[in-house]
Amino acid sequence: MTRIPGYVNEILQALERGGHEAWCVGGCVRDRFLGREPQDWDVTTSARPEQTMALFGDRAEATGLRHGTVTVRCGTERVEVTTFRRDGAYRDHRRPETVAFTDSLTEDLRRRDFTVNAMAMDRHGVVCDPFGGQEDLARGVLRCVGTAEERLREDALRILRGLRFSACLGLVPEAETEAAMHRCAPLLADIAPERIWEELRRLLCGAWAAETLRRFPDVLAVFWPETAAMVGFEQHSRHHCYDVWEHTLHALAAVPGETVLRCTALLHDVGKPACFTLDSAGNGHFPGHPEQGAVLADAMLRRLRVDNRTRETVVRLVRWHDRNIPRTPAGIGRALSELGEEDLRRLLEIKRADNLAQARQDLLGEIRLAGDILDRLVEENACVRINQLAVRGGDLAELGLAGAQIGRTLRALLDAVLDGAVPNTREALMQYARNMNHETV
Template identity: 50%
Template sequence: MAIYETQSVCPPQDRFLWGDTRYHKKRGGGDLFSIPDGVRQVLGRLTGLGFEAHLVGGCVRDLLMGREPHDFDVATSALPEQVKCALCGLRVIETGLRHGTVTALAGGQAVEVTTYRVDGGYSDGRHPDSVRFTDELTQDLARRDFTVNAMALSPKGELVDPFGGRDDLGRRLLRAVGEPAHRFEEDALRILRALRFGSVLGFAIEADTARAVHECRALLERVSAERIAAELVRLLCGQDAREILLEYPDVLGVFVPELLPMVGFEQRSKYHLYDVYTHTVEALAAVRPVPVLRLSLLLHDVGKPETFTLGRDGAGHFYGHALRGSEMARDILRRLRFDNETVDTVCELILSHDIPIERSERAVRRWLGRLGEKRLRLLLEVKRADNAAHAPGVSSRAQQLDEVESILARVLEQGACFCLRDLAVKGGDLIALGIPPGPGLGALLQKLLDAVIEGRCQNERDVLLGYAEELRSQTP
């Protein structure tokens, strides 16, 4: 068995407590993060039979940072079959038995348990071709991506940190374990994970690791679209997304090449002080970290380079960029395998982001009829963030958006009808008047809704039926 140095996890005033039933980290306010019962049960089963068992990876990092872990991973000296025996009576799923991994369900908690291992080659650039089990924890930690994820914590509260992960946490630094390029060649997704960790944790990326991120970026072509999309969304919603996006557009350009023409593209407009890409990033950083909002801002001006024209006065124009951007965004999001709801919402927001909303109840009702309340509210957020990234003091639309939001609140409070679902008559009512089912019936319902939205007709059944008869009589 390898001998390795351990250290106390925290200084005395901020120590982890491990007992028969608790494993907590004290926080400034006195509240505690607790290791779930199911995790303690798994650790106890393994150590009770004489095996080593440690918490590893992201849960250790999060505990040291004072963050509540969402997932708990355990590494153990027990071989997979021994793990299954130790966890007898619990539900055990053979999620990756070939690589030494099982998932135990204990106390409502899913705990991934992996035997200490050394990985073989990575011919596909994503997964090891083979693994060799070992009884040395440090060898297992050596195969991991970044130093802050290459620490282990024993049930006694001892930290195993052979690569200086705790010091890097203190410096808020993301550094690859070993040679960065080698780590990325093993698993190309680590390139995007580096950016995601930098964004979410607010860490700087160490110089050699950052250099390798740039140099190895083409390896991302090996990664599936679904994995790219998942990492991208988390990156975009991170606290330091702005800094990462400004520093690494070449990396994003591997899987969204449509972003690259935006970099350095001058807008030549008094309304803009940034190039298209920088404006995009500044707008993205100004909106809430909600996936559809961040994706919408990332792509809202993607159509600008293709639609640029220069006026006689030397000013730049981007006529039709919202329509073109919506079309391009649909291609991008489908390529990355986003779900239909996300694709449709983002494309609708991009298509509408540059259309002014008249400050009147009639206009707001029409927008509600077109988008619905949820999407209209999202659109207002997109517009506000886009405006925040314009040149200061030049045609600010913030006050106009405030007025639109006030009108929206008033319209909704009045219970205004803005969709067919809220209309006081239904298709069956019109059929009873003798109007046959079919496209004409749907068109008539839409005309009735338009009349209600525009205030030409009250949303009352008898009134609407009378108006329907009037429209019917006008039809040749």
């Protein structure tokens, strides 16, 4: 079981020496019981904020005095120290209008979201668990503290936090909590898009993300209504044994838990419902769905104010996911030239997952071949970009070329190298350029 770090123990000791109760609280205690390394260590105390500030002097920052929070620096580490409190009425389904400090740890734990986060532990290992968090952890259950609907209506972001805990920790919401999540889901419309994305991003990377989304497609559809059309949408194709949503979840589960890959897998077929056609034989087709999906994905990610790099990468991969890339050095080389190594490897992961989620996994060998060719091109430092050519624009100017003609010729030279028609040497490329432009030069 993870030990309390020395810098946290130092804060606990200092508060106790000052005559105050001091406990580690929340996620760090939960993760300790799960055998996971806590990401953050938070401390709760009977000390009032001004007492904490006085106790730690210039190491203390008043980061949230209204809510009783002081941040204490310990070397390069920062720990939030918060006074025991009771929350008043919540506004906008997000934050309490008032807080009242209390001397009761149990009262402080009572205001928290889920029982597994409503546990505290002192520096001696004594645990305060008034709501059965340890038992719920042992049973793999996620349960709200108190009345589920009341907790979720107070702060609607708790719905997504709960789904994240389910996706990342494998905790299954108990019946009352799950029902309240579904009922309260529309309240997420009041939550800032940046906060939604932060929870969704972490949810998608969880080991149980597919299982969680399968139970809660209605929650996702509150802020991404485009996904609702995927649920139950039959594909009417011999290539597919699942509807669009179920296929998507199988593909999502088949890629590594990384933000871009999981988000691309989730959105790769979002354009299908709008592109569906049925031929005279009753076979379904989705002409143009990658482009339509890219347009929708771009709008959806902008709506949550996702950073440009992530958004642009996901959109590019959605647009490319169904593209046939010839499994030849020239074909892979051109894809490498356009996408770069990192995104081409991501694309192959998406193609692999897409095929695994179909009725027949008949493309896996071709995808492996594409990966082998990519490995070889990278190992050989093969020429796949204009700046890797053995000639430059200045060399072509010596032949009398100018302006746009130089750019067109460099592109043609790269194509010739990719096709194996000419070696990437200055002499061979210059001769090729002379032959191409003989009327000019």
